[in-house]
Amino acid sequence: MRGLSVRSILLIVGGGIAAYKSLELVRRLAERGIRTRAILTSAGAEFVTPLSLSALTGDKIYSDLFSLTDEAEMGHIQLSRSADLVVVAPATADLMAKLANGLANDLASTTLLATDKKVLMAPAMNVRMWESAPVKRNRAQLEKDGVLFVGPNDGEMACGEFGPGRMAEPLEIVAAIEKALAVDGALKGVRALVTAGPTREPVDPVRFLANHSSGKQGYAIAEALARAGADTTLVSGPVSLTPPQGVKLMRVTTAREMLAACEAALPADVLVMAAAVADWRPDIAANSKIKKSADRPQDARSAAEENRVPLIKLVENPDILATLAAHAARPRLVIGFAAETDDVVANAVAKRGRKGADWIIANDVSGDVFGGARNQVHLVSESGVEDWPDMTKSEVGARLAARIAEKLKGAA
């Protein structure tokens, strides 16, 4: 089932000097797992070649409305329907005028008129053109019709003039695309429970056992779920992060406190256990600081043998994921993480069965995932394994929120 949640856009490249930036845009989108199919207008083809665009999209380039082969393979109606969003970059005065007035005399304008998807335009034109009355009128009309815009920016233009008209930079367009693709409101009415961070297991009042978890991935997931409209509770171990807006935060320290907080937060529709729960805790947490013995032996082993350094006996913590997966109030969708250093996917598949989770998000933690901003994960579900590209933790959160929405909607 690889690729079910792959997001895709249809990019229309109009004729303008900024068309070269669209090549960069395709690359940046691919890095984020967003697939691009492209229409190149005949004016656009004066600035970038179909070959370079095709090499970057990994697909053929569509340009001719009356091509029998194109229509047979992927008709112009299907072209716009198979994408999640239509992006026009650069959006020329001509393309804006055509859509604002319902003209359809080539593949780009016909597709724009026939689409049932949102349209995002990144205008690029000379400053006087941009400020002309007809372009202003067309823009106002397009905005009224629900077309989204990114840019143009102020700056020096290829024609030597200065002012608004420069196409937005590729990364600004990527951000606008991510926003337009976001699942705003898709999780309205859904109750989400997310755990994050490490747990701390006290040895005595000043010492504890813990791990390297920063909590960033769990916080990003809670943030994405809340943004998508879910009523989100975040049960967090000790971390130094600002809580995301709109989530209900429950702070805990130990694994047993985390379990109790999660149980108190039920019922929930979806559980995401992103916390790195300590598997063991000291059998007894001393009430006062354990003192070092005065006459310390030469080596630790003999010290232990002579009973002069404390031997900490560990006992197992409750498995929160397994407990909640078997709970009378089990959430409809139970998602766990698998932090692995070896055989990442195989271990995750086994963990999914052992813990009774519906999905496991597996990541390789042998690198510097802990505390870092990026993550490369695999989603192990009932229908197989999806390998997600390397993304920021926020992007992982957004994509997971989209997948959760898809799943819960499908099951509703």
Ligand code: CTP
């Ligand atoms: N987990 C949990 N309670 C525990 C330990 C882990 O709920 N006591 C959850 C984690 O939040 C995560 C999943 O179980 O969602 C897997 O955690 P991981 O540390 O990878 O697995 P372990 O159970 O510790 O298994 P192992 O150490 O054998 O890899």
